[in-house]
Amino acid sequence: MTQTSLAPDTARAASTDAIRVAVSTVIFTVRRDPGDGSGRLMMPLVRRTREPYECLWALPGGWLDAGEGLDAAASRTLAETTGLTPSYLEQLYAFGDVDRSPTRVVSIVYWALLRADDVDAQRAAHEAAGDAPENVAWFDANAPGTLAFDHNEIVSYALWRLRNKVGYSRIAHGLLSDLFTLADLREVYEAILDRRLDPANFRRQVENSGNLIPTDRFRTGSHRPARLYRYNQDVELADRGPLSDSEPADIQPSSPETSTS
Amino acid sequence: MTQTSLAPDTARAASTDAIRVAVSTVIFTVRRDPGDGSGRLMMPLVRRTREPYECLWALPGGWLDAGEGLDAAASRTLAETTGLTPSYLEQLYAFGDVDRSPTRVVSIVYWALLRADDVDAQRAAHEAAGDAPENVAWFDANAPGTLAFDHNEIVSYALWRLRNKVGYSRIAHGLLSDLFTLADLREVYEAILDRRLDPANFRRQVENSGNLIPTDRFRTGSHRPARLYRYNQDVELADRGPLSDSEPADIQPSSPETSTS
DNA sequence: ACAAAAGTGTTCGTCCTACACCCATGC
DNA sequence: GCATGGGTGTAGGACGAACACTTTTGT
Numbered sequence: 001m002t003q004t005s006l007a008p009d010t011a012r013a014a015s016t017d018a019i020r021v022a023v024s025t026v027i028f029t030v031r032r033d034p035g036d037g038s039g040r041l042m043m044p045l046v047r048r049t050r051e052p053y054e055c056l057w058a059l060p061g062g063w064l065d066a067g068e069g070l071d072a073a074a075s076r077t078l079a080e081t082t083g084l085t086p087s088y089l090e091q092l093y094a095f096g097d098v099d100r101s102p103t104r105v106v107s108i109v110y111w112a113l114l115r116a117d118d119v120d121a122q123r124a125a126h127e128a129a130g131d132a133p134e135n136v137a138w139f140d141a142n143a144p145g146t147l148a149f150d151h152n153e154i155v156s157y158a159l160w161r162l163r164n165k166v167g168y169s170r171i172a173h174g175l176l177s178d179l180f181t182l183a184d185l186r187e188v189y190e191a192i193l194d195r196r197l198d199p200a201n202f203r204r205q206v207e208n209s210g211n212l213i214p215t216d217r218f219r220t221g222s223h224r225p226a227r228l229y230r231y232n233q234d235v236e237l238a239d240r241g242p243l244s245d246s247e248p249a250d251i252q253p254s255s256p257e258t259s260t261s
Numbered sequence: 262m263t264q265t266s267l268a269p270d271t272a273r274a275a276s277t278d279a280i281r282v283a284v285s286t287v288i289f290t291v292r293r294d295p296g297d298g299s300g301r302l303m304m305p306l307v308r309r310t311r312e313p314y315e316c317l318w319a320l321p322g323g324w325l326d327a328g329e330g331l332d333a334a335a336s337r338t339l340a341e342t343t344g345l346t347p348s349y350l351e352q353l354y355a356f357g358d359v360d361r362s363p364t365r366v367v368s369i370v371y372w373a374l375l376r377a378d379d380v381d382a383q384r385a386a387h388e389a390a391g392d393a394p395e396n397v398a399w400f401d402a403n404a405p406g407t408l409a410f411d412h413n414e415i416v417s418y419a420l421w422r423l424r425n426k427v428g429y430s431r432i433a434h435g436l437l438s439d440l441f442t443l444a445d446l447r448e449v450y451e452a453i454l455d456r457r458l459d460p461a462n463f464r465r466q467v468e469n470s471g472n473l474i475p476t477d478r479f480r481t482g483s484h485r486p487a488r489l490y491r492y493n494q495d496v497e498l499a500d501r502g503p504l505s506d507s508e509p510a511d512i513q514p515s516s517p518e519t520s521t522s
Numbered sequence: 523a524c525a526a527a528a529g530t531g532t533t534c535g536t537c538c539t540a541c542a543c544c545c546a547t548g549c
Numbered sequence: 550g551c552a553t554g555g556g557t558g559t560a561g562g563a564c565g566a567a568c569a570c571t572t573t574t575g576t
Contacts, residue, residue: 017327021280021357021367066280066365070357093504094355094369096282096331104327106282106369108355153503160502183554201539203556208537223554224546241421242414243354444527462566464529469564484527485573529572538563545556 022107023073024061026158027086029114030175030191039191046081047135052102053148074110083126083133086112088174092158100150111158113174166192169238170211173231181219181226211235283368284334285322287419288347290375291436291452300452307342308396313363314409335371344387344394347373349435353419361411372419374435427453430499431472434492442480442487472496
C-alpha cells in the first residue's frame with residue numbers, strides 16, 4: 001500500500017505471492033489557527049492517483065528500495081511525495097495484516113515532526129524551484145476524514161504515541177524553532193494534549209526539567225515581553241531506548257527529486 | 262550534522278533482489294535460581310544449523326508466509342522452533358538495515374512472555390509426544406553471549422522495553438501462573454528490574470492498583486502463610502494503545518512442527 | 523524460644539494542582 | 550489608568566521511599 005503517486009514500476013509485476021515492503025510516515029506539525037489563535041495539530045496527506053483507493057487521501061510513503069535502510073526509505077519517500085524534511089523521525093509500527101491491501105504489503109510506518117517555521121520555508125523553497133509537490137494537502141490530525149487502506153487506524157496510533165511521548169520526553173521541541181517563549185512551548189503541548197495547561201505550573205515543570213536554556217532576548221509586541229528560550233542540545237530529543245545511538249534520526253536534506261505525477 | 266552514514270547510490274546492489282520479510286521473537290520467562298533462590302530472567306534461543314552464522318545462537322523466528330498476518334507468523338515461528346506458546350505477545354520493532362544480513366532481510370521482531378509453570382508443562386508435553394524441539398537452550402537474558410546477526414542489539418532493546426513496561430502496566434502477570442503470592446509477584450519485578458524492592462511498599466502499590474483480587478487461599482510451607490492472589494481479568498494485561506482492540510495478542514495453540522529456520 | 527517472612531503503621535520528602543498575587547508592557 | 554499576558558509564591562493532596570513495628574508460621 002501507500003504507493004502514493006510513486007512509480008511501482010520497479011516492483012516485479014508477476015509473482016502474486018511476493019510480499020512487498022512499503023514505508024509510510026505520519027508527520028505532524030502545529031499551526032496557529034487563524035480563528036482563535038490557538039495551536040492546532042496538522043498533518044500532510046497525499047491524494048492517491050491510482051487504484052486501489054484512487055482519489056482518497058493517504059499517508060505519504062513508497063516502496064522500500066533494496067539498497068536502503070528503513071529510516072532512509074522513510075526520509076526519501078517523505079521528501080519525494082511531500083517535499084518536506086522533518087526535524088524528528090521515529091519508527092512507529094509495522095502493519096502487516098493480510099487483508100489491509102489488495103496485494104500483500106507490509107508497511108513499516110514512521111512518525112515525524114516538523115518545525116512550524118520549516119513548513120512555510122520548505123514550501124516556499126519548492127515554489128521558487130518550481131518543484132512544488134502536487135496532490136498534497138494539510139488536514140486536522142484529530143479529524144482527517146476517511147483515508148485509504150488502514151491509514152485511519154495508523155493515524156490514531158501515531159496520535160496516541162505522540163500524546164504519550166510528550167509526557168516523558170522533549171519531543172515537543174521538535175515542533176518549534178530555535179528560539180521560543182514558554183507560551184509557544186505551552187501552545188504545542190496544548191495542541192497535542194488537546195487541553196489547557198496552567199501557565200504557572202507549566203513554567204516550573206519545564207524549567208526544572210533542565211532542558212531549557214534561557215537567553216537574554218525577549219519577544220516583544222504584545223503586553224509584557226516574554227523571555228526567549230533555547231533547547232539544551234545535550235539532552236536527547238526523545239527517549240528512544242538503546243537504539244538511540246545507532247541512528248539518531250537526523251535527516252539529511254536529501255535532494256527531493258520531482259516525482260509526483 | 263546533515264551527513265548520515267547512508268549507503269550512497271553506488272552501493273545499490275546490482276540485482277533487484279527481492280526483500281524478504283522475517284519474523285523473530287524475544288521471549289522471556291522468570292525461573293528460580295537453584296542457587297540463591299531469587300528469580301532470574303531467562304530466554305530460549307535456537308542454534309543456527311546453516312550459514313550465515315552457523316552454530317551461533319539466534320532468536321527463534323522464520324519467514325513470513327504470504328497468507329498470514331504478522332502476529333500469526335510470530336506465534337507460528339515461535340512454536341515451530343521452540344515448541345513454546347507464550348502468554349503475551351507484542352510487536353517490538355522492525356529491523357531493516359541493509360547490512361544486517363548477507364541477503365536483504367527485514368525482520369519484524371516481537372517480544373513475548375511465558376508463565377513460569379508453562380515452561381516445564383509445555384516441555385513435558387513435547388517430551389511425551391516425541392516432538393521435543395532440538396537446538397533450543399535457555400540463556401540468561403542479561404548476558405546471552407554473542408548472538409547471530411544483530412540479535413544482541415535486539416535483545417537489549419527488548420529488555421529495555423520490558424523494564425519500561427513493567428513500571429506502568431501489568432505485564433509482570435504474564436510471567437506468573439493463575440494463583441500467586443505477593444512475594445512471587447515481587448520476585449518477578451525484582452528479576453526484571455534487577456534490584457530489590459521493599460516488600461511493604463510493593464504490597465501497597467499493587468494492592469492500590471486494583472489489578473489484584475485476593476483469594477481466601479494461602480500458600481503454606483515456610484513461615485507465616487502468604488495469601489494467594491488472582492488477576493483482575495477486567496484490566497488489560499498491558500497498555501498497547503489504540504491497537505489493543507484489533508488483535509489482543511492472544512495465542513492459539515497452533516500445532517507446533519519441529520523445525521529450525 | 524527463635525528466625526524469618528507476612529503484613530501494618532508512620533514519617534518524610536517530592537511532585538503536581540489550584541489559585542492568589544505581583545510585574546511590565548501596549549493601548 | 551487598565552487590560553492582558555508574563556512571571557512568582559504558597560497551601561494542599563497524592564504518592565513513593567524508608568523504616569519501625571506487629572503477626573504468624575516452621576523448626
